[in-house]
Amino acid sequence: MARSSAYPLFLISSILFISHIYASQVEAKPPVVKGLSYSFYSKTCPKLESIVRKHLKKVFKDDNGQAPALLRIFFHDCFVQGCDGSLLLDGSPSERDQPANGGIRTEALQTIDDIRAIIHKECGRIVSCADITVLAARDSVFLTGGPDYAVPLGRRDGLSFSTSGTSDLxxxxxxxxxxxxxxxxxxxxxxxxxxxxxxxxxxxxxxxxxxxxxxxxxxxxxxxxxxxxxxxxxxxxxxxxxxxxxxxxxxxxxxxxxxxxxxxxxxxxxxxxxxxxxxxxxxxxxxxxxxxxxxxxxxxxxxxSQLDVLTGNQGEIRGKCNVVNARKSLLTSVVEEVVQLVDQF
The missing domain is CATH 1.10.420.10 (Peroxidase, domain 2)
Structure with missing residues (x-):
């Protein structure tokens, strides 16, 4: 008897708790960090999100274990020094070589760079590996039964990684x-x-x-x-x-x-x-x-996804996700930045 009467009490208390959440946490969606936008690539790379989703559908058909792997890469990248793609960088040792990042799948890292190659062929080198990581994580959730949702974009890739910061994970x-x-x-x-x-x-x-x-x-x-x-x-x-x-x-x-x-x-x-x-x-x-x-x-x-992001003139757009770009002259860098800003308007 005690068992049968306890369940309704639990159910009632849980329903009340749900109601409390809805009532006490009615708030605006997370604000968008300056420099990011939900329409950042709408003119410069309008097929971006469909490219990511189409490619991941093929990947997951053969290897559905990459879905949680991609979500983990996103989380571990953002939590250390912000969503800047630092986890993707090679190094001796690299950020992902740290114990807290044990088990990061090389196949998932390759998938991010494969998507990067497709996007850069379609749109030019204007989409960061950091943004691709965020989109891949979002689609990993959606394509396995979770919610579909928009994410603000416009992140730039970092120029360095952190080995000590992984202790924060x-x-x-x-x-x-x-x-x-x-x-x-x-x-x-x-x-x-x-x-x-x-x-x-x-x-x-x-x-x-x-x-x-x-x-x-x-x-x-x-x-x-x-x-x-x-x-x-x-x-x-x-x-x-x-x-x-x-x-x-x-x-x-x-x-x-x-x-x-x-x-x-x-x-x-x-x-x-x-x-x-x-x-x-x-x-x-x-x-x-x-x-x-x-x-x-x-x-x-x-x-x-908006933790300590790099935007505007910060960081870079990597040509390959696992290495920083070769350094260019100041004049060349300024010209490229101006061209990218013009393209967005």
Whole structure:
């Protein structure tokens, strides 16, 4: 009897929480950073977005694992020193060689540069690798079942990368308090954090990123899931991977939050969202209302896509995404900048 009466109470409280979110967080969409625009390439490269989407449809048909990989590249690029394509750059060592970027797929990096080549052939070298990364992440969400949404464009590519900045990236073994602090430093609120965590509704994780929950066994983990993970990951150094979402591992939906409600989250940082009073209500709300999750995910992603962007005369438009352009004379650079500005009007 106690079990049957508890569910309606949970449902009622969750519905009230959803209503509270709608009532208390009615606000304008994230503002557009100066220098970016939703119509930035409307005249200079009108086919840009259709080129990206068409190419990714072909890629995902053969390798749907690139969708979460592209979204991860976007997040890890933007969170370190802004959305400037720094993660794409080669180096000795490079930004992506750092432990926090372990598992970045070379195939996904190549896909970004392949799209860059198609776009530059169609429109000339006017679209940055940073913008292409943002568009690829957006279409990775949409083409796997998630929301479709517009993103402001006009970013320039950075001239350097950061190896030390990767320490700022949220870690899979962090508790909710540590995760919230990491995001707060970038001006993200609690709703943003829980919504962005929903990116783990697809993709896979290496054993070492969650083995801390298997040895010793985390009492907050569903025992059936624990047995499956222990079977796949006999030790932290195993090269095996597991799905982050056990229900719909290749679909972008809200099932990740149902996983958490059933103690089936893989990372500490995921499952602990249900244990913290600041985030538990949002987990329940997003589990019950996919539309709400999509709305908040889009808002948080647009904010993320505008972190510390380079615009105008800053940075450059790379000819290849993995290397900075050869330096030119000051006169040549000024002439190119003037031509690009004229083309936009």
């Amino acid at each position: 949220p870690k899979p073994f962090n508790t909710t308090g540590v995760t919230l602090d990491a995001f707060a430093a970038k001006n993200f609120d609690v709703t943003d954090v829980v919504a962005l965590s929903g990116a783990h509704t697809f993709g896979r994780a290496h054993c070492g990123t969650f083995f801390n929950r298997l040895s010793p066994l985390d009492p907050n983990m569903d025992k059936t899931l624990a047995k499956q993970l222990q079977s796949t990951c006999p030790d932290a150094n195993s090269g095996n991977t597991v799905n982050l979402d056990i229900r719909t591992p290749t679909v972008f939906d809200n099932k990740y939050y149902l996983d958490l409600m059933n103690r089936q989250g893989v990372f500490t940082s995921d499952q602990d969202l249900l244990n913290d009073k600041r985030t538990k209500g949002l987990v329940n709300a997003f589990a019950l209302n996919q539309t709400l999750f999509f709305e908040k995910f889009v808002d948080a992603t647009i904010k993320l």
